[in-house]
Every structure is written in C-alpha cells, then in structure tokens.
Amino acid sequence: MSKSLSLARIFSSGLVVVLAIGTVGAARHDDQGTIQGVNGTIWVANRGAHTIRGFDAATGAVVNTIAMAANSQPGDLAYAKGKLYVSEEFGTPPSIAILDAETGALITRYSFPTGSRPHHVHASSGGNLVSVGLYGTDFVVVIDTHDDSLLGPWDSNPLTTTGRVHAAVFSNDSRRLYLANEAGNEVIAMDPRSGDVFWRLTVPAVHELAVTNNDKTLYVTRRGANKLAVIDLEEPSTFRDVLTLGLPDTLRLSANEKLLTVGLRTMPAQLAVVETRTFEYELVNLSLNAPSETTTIAGHQWTSPSGRYTFASFEGGANPGVAVIDHRAGDVVVQRLAYSGRPHGVDHAPLR
8 A cells, every 4th residue: 555645745744654554575596606706686677577586696597576555656766774765656556666675565655646656766875865857846855864855856947847867876885866858958066965066068968877986077968869978077068979889778887897897779679888988899799599599679778886797677579688788708698687577677686
C-alpha cells in the first residue's frame, strides 16, 4: 500500500510518508568467485518482468529476485546505506520504493501523481543522499538516506512546466546536484538540500551526466545530437563536444577516471569504452549473437572502481541480461547473466 502525494503539497509542506511492510525471502549463494577483485551484489531493475534481481558479482549466481509493484516497470535503482532505492516509473501510482538490500523487505514507499515518472536514480559518494529525476516533470526528488526523509521535490525551473529531468548526479562532496533537464535543454547546478539553483547552462539534447571527483569536469551525453560533451565546472559558461557516438546515454567513470563507459541506444546493443585522456574508444557488442541479433539495445551499466570490469544490461533478442566486460582483457565479454524481460538499471552493493 502507498499514499499518493501531489508535487505542490510536498513542495510546500515537506510531507513525508513512511510505510513499512513485510519481508521477501530468497536463497543465498556462497560460491567462490570467477570475476576477480569484485565482491558483493550486482542489482538490476527489469522493466519487462516488473522485478529487480541481485547477482553475485563474483560468480554470476542469482542472489535474490524481488517483485516490485504490479506493472510498475522499475527502470532504475541505486544502493545506499544497506538499502535499494527503486524507481517504479509507471506504477499506479508512480513511486520510489526503498528496500532492505539483505532481506528484500519494503521499508518505505513514496508515491507521486500520475505522469510524474520517477526515472533515473543516483546515490551520492558515501550514500548519504539519493536523487531521482521525475522525468514527466522538471522536478527532482532528493532523499536523505539516514532516515529516508524526503527533501523536495525541487523545481528545477519555476518559470516553466515543460521540463523533463532525466538524470541528477551529485558532486563528490554532495554540496551540488547537477541535473540534466532534457526537454528544457539545460544543465542545472542545484543545492540538493534546499533546491536553490547556483547556475544553469543551455545544452541542447542533454541526456545523462557524470562528474569527476575533483568537481572540475562534467561529462554530458547529448543523445539526440549523437555527441559526448564536457563542461568545465570551474567556468560553466559553455560546453565542448569531444566525441561523436550513436545515441549516447548512460555514463560511468572508473575510480581513477581514466576510463568512461557510455551506453549507446543504437541497435544492436553496444557499449563505448572511452579513454578520457585522448577520447579514443572501443565499441563492445553486449549480446551473444551480435551483430546479427539486431533487435537488442543497451540499458545502464556499472563499472568497478578498479576500472577492470563493467556490468552492462541489455534487452531484446533471444537472451537479454547483463554482459560482464573485462577491460584488461581487451574489452571482451567474459560472462553474460541471463535475465528475461527488459533489464535496464544497474548498480552494485558491496559486501557489508
């Protein structure tokens, strides 16, 4: 059960709804790993199966499969503080579900008006805050993970109602939240705790973002323009296109920031592996029978801190799931984790 909240009411009152319900159990696997240097669980949201699933990051064994709200098409999720924050974009009503990552129990659910479309989910460094773009609107939701209190939703542009916040990523110190307002063609820097806007920059076809640890560079995909761009955050007055790629979408940086992975929304499913110093790149086919399996398309991805592995989801074709790419071995797919339906959002939960 859940309670629907109007955006205006939340914005004006800061109303919080917390609903706790029962536990979903699951078998656990303790097999020895075959993917070296990565532990914990890879979590994947599936828009076709209306579930999320955890895979042992080392072995690929299924850890848990959790049913989300009926027909909710969970598209993305983020791990923080032992919990999973899941966007139920097309639920009745659309919601953000917060689950215990160990047991699968639903801890809290926030619900929003029809059409608000809670979409991409991002956790701050350290996991103290989680952001969710309300893709049907120009609002963004921020959650304080210590007590799961709701901050906002914040209106990215009070002068318009036609914006669509696709993604919202935090600076390394969590003092700034960078928004990709796709319909508004803007990148916006905001205080995540107050909603105050620091600056806004026109970036046509902006779609997804990734920020460097020193908060000096913002990588931007301009999907409709087939471009990867960068913004100098020390002087955010313009953007610079650095690469042409087919429908670039989601972004992940390795911890040393030498490697940037870019999910592409072209078919068949591909991931671009970009060397950030030179912007040279390799394209990796994700599905088993690529390039002949032309109906596949990439979803999101997670890159291990070492930069060695990327876990990239893809849908379509005969065997959708998650491709595991070993960058040290020449960007080859060394494992595929089967997950029928439309696997999309991907994140990692480390061992606790």
